Amino acid sequence: MQIPDYFKFFNKTRIISGKKALENIPYELQSMDSVKPLVVTDKRSVDEGLAKILIDAYGDSGLVIGAVFDGVTGYTSTKAVLDAAQLFRARGCDSIIAMGGENCAFTAKALNLLVSYKTDDLLQFDSLPDNMHLRPFIVIPTSDSSGRETSTRSVIDGRIYESDELMPDIAVIDPRMLKKRGKAETILPALRAMAEAVEACTEDAANPMNDSFAFASIQLICENLAAAVNGGGSVKARLGLANGIAISGIVWSNAPEGIGSALAEELAMRTGNSRELCAAILLPHTLDYKLKNTKKSVRGELLLPVAGIDRYCAAAEAERGLLGVEEIFGMVKGMSKHIPVTLKELNIPRYILESTAEAVEDSFAKMYGKGGALMILESAYNGDGFSGGKK
Amino acid sequence: MMNINKYPEIKSGSKLIKKIYVAVMLWIVGRAIQAASRVDREVKEEFGRLSDDFMMHLHVLPSGPGMIVGKDKNGKVRYMGWNPKGKKITLDMKVKNIEGAILMFTFQESTCVASANNRLAVSGNVPDTMAFIRILNIVETYLLPKIITSLAVKRYPKWSQMSPLRKYAGRVLVYVRTFTF
Amino acid sequence: MQIPGYYEFCNKVKTVSGHNALDKLPEMLASVNSVKPLIITDKGVNGAGLIEPVKKALGTKVKSGGVYDDVPADSDVKTIKDIAAKYRAAKCDSIIAVGGGSVLDTAKGVNILVSENSDNLMNFVGFGALKRRLKPLIAVPTTSGTGSEMTLVAVIADHERDVKMLFPSLFLLPDFAVLDSRMTKTLPAALTAFTAMDAMTHACEAYTCLSKNPLSDSTAVMAIKLISDNIMQGVKKPGDMEARLALANASALAGMSFSNSMVGMIHAIGHSIGAICHVPHGVCMSVLLPYGLEYNLHKTGLLTGELLFPLKGEEAYNSAKAEERPLLTIRAIREMNSELRKATGGKHPTCLKEIVDRDGNMMVPREVLSDIAHLSLNDGAMVYNPEDLDYNDALMVLEKAWEGEPLDRKKIRKGKQTSLVKVKD
Numbered sequence A: 001m002q003i004p005d006y007f008k009f010f011n012k013t014r015i016i017s018g019k020k021a022l023e024n025i026p027y028e029l030q031s032m033d034s035v036k037p038l039v040v041t042d043k044r045s046v047d048e049g050l051a052k053i054l055i056d057a058y059g060d061s062g063l064v065i066g067a068v069f070d071g072v073t074g075y076t077s078t079k080a081v082l083d084a085a086q087l088f089r090a091r092g093c094d095s096i097i098a099m100g101g102e103n104c105a106f107t108a109k110a111l112n113l114l115v116s117y118k119t120d121d122l123l124q125f126d127s128l129p130d131n132m133h134l135r136p137f138i139v140i141p142t143s144d145s146s147g148r149e150t151s152t153r154s155v156i157d158g159r160i161y162e163s164d165e166l167m168p169d170i171a172v173i174d175p176r177m178l179k180k181r182g183k184a185e186t187i188l189p190a191l192r193a194m195a196e197a198v199e200a201c202t203e204d205a206a207n208p209m210n211d212s213f214a215f216a217s218i219q220l221i222c223e224n225l226a227a228a229v230n231g232g233g234s235v236k237a238r239l240g241l242a243n244g245i246a247i248s249g250i251v252w253s254n255a256p257e258g259i260g261s262a263l264a265e266e267l268a269m270r271t272g273n274s275r276e277l278c279a280a281i282l283l284p285h286t287l288d289y290k291l292k293n294t295k296k297s298v299r300g301e302l303l304l305p306v307a308g309i310d311r312y313c314a315a316a317e318a319e320r321g322l323l324g325v326e327e328i329f330g331m332v333k334g335m336s337k338h339i340p341v342t343l344k345e346l347n348i349p350r351y352i353l354e355s356t357a358e359a360v361e362d363s364f365a366k367m368y369g370k371g372g373a374l375m376i377l378e379s380a381y382n383g384d385g386f387s388g389g390k391k
Numbered sequence B: 001m002m003n004i005n006k007y008p009e010i011k012s013g014s015k016l017i018k019k020i021y022v023a024v025m026l027w028i029v030g031r032a033i034q035a036a037s038r039v040d041r042e043v044k045e046e047f048g049r050l051s052d053d054f055m056m057h058l059h060v061l062p063s064g065p066g067m068i069v070g071k072d073k074n075g076k077v078r079y080m081g082w083n084p085k086g087k088k089i090t091l092d093m094k095v096k097n098i099e100g101a102i103l104m105f106t107f108q109e110s111t112c113v114a115s116a117n118n119r120l121a122v123s124g125n126v127p128d129t130m131a132f133i134r135i136l137n138i139v140e141t142y143l144l145p146k147i148i149t150s151l152a153v154k155r156y157p158k159w160s161q162m163s164p165l166r167k168y169a170g171r172v173l174v175y176v177r178t179f180t181f
Numbered sequence C: 001m002q003i004p005g006y007y008e009f010c011n012k013v014k015t016v017s018g019h020n021a022l023d024k025l026p027e028m029l030a031s032v033n034s035v036k037p038l039i040i041t042d043k044g045v046n047g048a049g050l051i052e053p054v055k056k057a058l059g060t061k062v063k064s065g066g067v068y069d070d071v072p073a074d075s076d077v078k079t080i081k082d083i084a085a086k087y088r089a090a091k092c093d094s095i096i097a098v099g100g101g102s103v104l105d106t107a108k109g110v111n112i113l114v115s116e117n118s119d120n121l122m123n124f125v126g127f128g129a130l131k132r133r134l135k136p137l138i139a140v141p142t143t144s145g146t147g148s149e150m151t152l153v154a155v156i157a158d159h160e161r162d163v164k165m166l167f168p169s170l171f172l173l174p175d176f177a178v179l180d181s182r183m184t185k186t187l188p189a190a191l192t193a194f195t196a197m198d199a200m201t202h203a204c205e206a207y208t209c210l211s212k213n214p215l216s217d218s219t220a221v222m223a224i225k226l227i228s229d230n231i232m233q234g235v236k237k238p239g240d241m242e243a244r245l246a247l248a249n250a251s252a253l254a255g256m257s258f259s260n261s262m263v264g265m266i267h268a269i270g271h272s273i274g275a276i277c278h279v280p281h282g283v284c285m286s287v288l289l290p291y292g293l294e295y296n297l298h299k300t301g302l303l304t305g306e307l308l309f310p311l312k313g314e315e316a317y318n319s320a321k322a323e324e325r326p327l328l329t330i331r332a333i334r335e336m337n338s339e340l341r342k343a344t345g346g347k348h349p350t351c352l353k354e355i356v357d358r359d360g361n362m363m364v365p366r367e368v369l370s371d372i373a374h375l376s377l378n379d380g381a382m383v384y385n386p387e388d389l390d391y392n393d394a395l396m397v398l399e400k401a402w403e404g405e406p407l408d409r410k411k412i413r414k415g416k417q418t419s420l421v422k423v424k425d
């Protein structure tokens, strides 16, 4: 275990997960002194019947839901935030429930800033004060969630707002909200969440608290991904996956940005592919690179959440890091029937690889050596096999 | 400006049937506790150790149903209906919502599991709470077939370890006393 | 890792850890708009010179509203009222609690009174009694044991009425926890040993009791690993700052874990020994830990076996068969206690009859075991224990723990065997 000479850790979000979890919401809001939430969601969630399940869960509570605002779309705009704020005020709401993917949560977080500070000017929050007192804010993850819901971040109109206080007060993970999705739609957010958790605990700055959360996240995803994808996908597996994804947002918020997620972000922006897809493709290649080319290589403990306690303990100490990476390699490649696993399949021209690497290179060259970023991208482009750090 | 009427306010619905079911179960359990306090030695002893003003209110938030069991002026354990008005409650056991109560009274979750799952909010002192949980567990072995009770308690008393009273006579007596007035 | 049908997890405490973590105090105070904190501590901690680094960290920028160092062992209602009065008189706006579990719990109690502007703690007993954010509370633990800096409960005694009250509320989670290795450096060997075993017990019970969940599991395993790797070093080389920091982290992780998954029979019985015989909490935990694990084996054998890995390492885990691991885990804990006994010159007990006070008198005479057994059945922690205990069961455990003999597992009355790994009686 590594304990740095100094570290900070914070997780504001309480997790409530499982059977009839939704029914707790009225009680929980009341114990935060609020009675009338505005629900912020999107059309898909409403069409899937999720709003109805939530409203039914409110049965017998004697409380009122201010409104179900379903104006969140695939792009998070200031306009939607302002609309929600107008509705929030007109109805006299005092709390917010975001239901759906990250865009719903992003909109809700920005909305919270506006209504807590009684303003319509989002730009004033360019830098956020430390001790904000925001309205009670609950997130209900669905099968569209990415993990960013539980994070410190909101992105509106391409601008980033970041603060510990933007983490939700509660994430309510209820199996009824986790509808079945297509295979690729199930795999990609899970792999990206895992990529971020893995990256957090393979960085030098890792600490035992964030490691605990990262291990839980990785293990939940590794154990449940196959079952959630194959054979109809059991509810239990989807619940496990949703927990792993939600926890990854907490881990991500407590870790410095890693080279893998920086590359994925940059590549997605330059090519129009989804961040999830880029992160999933890059994950094994980033790790393979780290194995050989970083001073501390990849720590052996990674194998523990990836392979489970029996196989972890059975492996020779010097091999554990290697085996952990190999396992992840196999896991991602094993998905090749359902998702692209090389950048080549995305038809990305070479000059974009170069410019992406260049954009990221500077911040990471110290840690990963010059040219590292490009090597990772090329390996992901060609779909190189697992090299065991021998390359 | 957007048209806010597009997004109506939503009043919460009711769950009448579930509430009626829980109300009936609470009535049965309340009467059964009173009956068991007369015929079962252990239950008698548990109540004996509780203070003279013991008054337990088990109810569902926010608006019931509920039931009250307590000691009367003569120290007799009685089921005292549902209305806490005018009674000095010493142990207030709140189930956080009606669905939690359904899980408990369809015996999907035992009292211990329900506590572990944070479905209950209790105010009152801990020893009273523990005593009451033990009483509930015993009463369940009377009221329900073994197959259900053994799901709800951690350790079902071995048939051979049970007093003959609890085996046969006790059951009948508790049943009779529960369902007659 | 089993995903439970239902669970809750909350640990919203801003944690700062490091060899100089205290230096962040002014920053923390500023971030909550506090200009005048009250420092609460006890005579032992103050006497060990631990308020100095706190004052130094506050520097000239922050003027404290005074230092209150009269907290007794086990927080009590009257002290809390006194401190609240002092807080108001000095017009403080936050609390810095520097001490072990007794001080931290006292500070939580004070915070209730000053935030709710009340003089009666009784109004806030039980779930849901607090509804609002309290004043900022910064917890600086000086023992590595209770994990109180991470827990949502305060245990407060009313010595006049001779009862201990529980105040469970999410609002009692401190705003900040400062884990600074300097603060435990002065902790005497015996205290280091048994407070660490308290943390060890939190983690072991959290991993095996009814409310376990993925996050309480991973924090528990991490805590056990850190304690196993560092406890001997902390006891033998008090000045090893790496070991101190590791133990502080471990106890905070264990606190996170059990605050969310609760503890079971070991704490239930331990609380009762504490109440009747005034034995320090960690001492009771050290002795009882193997017994609790043993008693529950038919329900939790597999889980107990898994703990062999963080306790004894990968090799030991891998070279044992699944059926052997549970008993090896229990043996490892017994060995750890014996080793601690050696390392503390006999101050660390391995059984109840070995517990003595300062003058060498036995603290738990055999005659009181029956009272302890009765009392422990009424402890809330029993709810979360995997197997039931009645009076006879509790007494059996106590008698064996008194003598220092393992339980006769044939005599345990077992409910359904739910452990996937069967351990022979």
Ligand SMILES: NC(=O)c1ccc[n+]([C@@H]2O[C@H](COP(=O)([O-])OP(=O)(O)OC[C@H]3O[C@@H](n4cnc5c(N)ncnc54)[C@H](O)[C@@H]3O)[C@@H](O)[C@H]2O)c1
Pocket: C042, C043, C044, C045, C048, C050, C073, C074, C075, C099, C100, C101, C102, C103, C105, C142, C143, C145, C146, C147, C148, C151, C152, C153, C154, C155, C183, C184, C185, C186, C187, C188, C191, C195, C281, C282
């Ligand atoms: N809130 C919770 O979650 C929780 C959990 C477990 C226990 N508790 C409570 O915590 C209390 C026990 O706490 P504890 O075990 O930390 O002991 P403690 O706070 O009672 O301290 C024990 C003694 O050690 C001294 N001391 C503490 N730190 C020292 C240091 N660094 N150097 C030298 N001396 C030092 C103290 O002055 C005191 O005399 C009990 O009252 C128990 O009920 C609370």
Ligand SMILES: [Fe+2]
Pocket: C146, C198, C199, C201, C202, C267, C281, C285
């Ligand atoms: Fe403890």
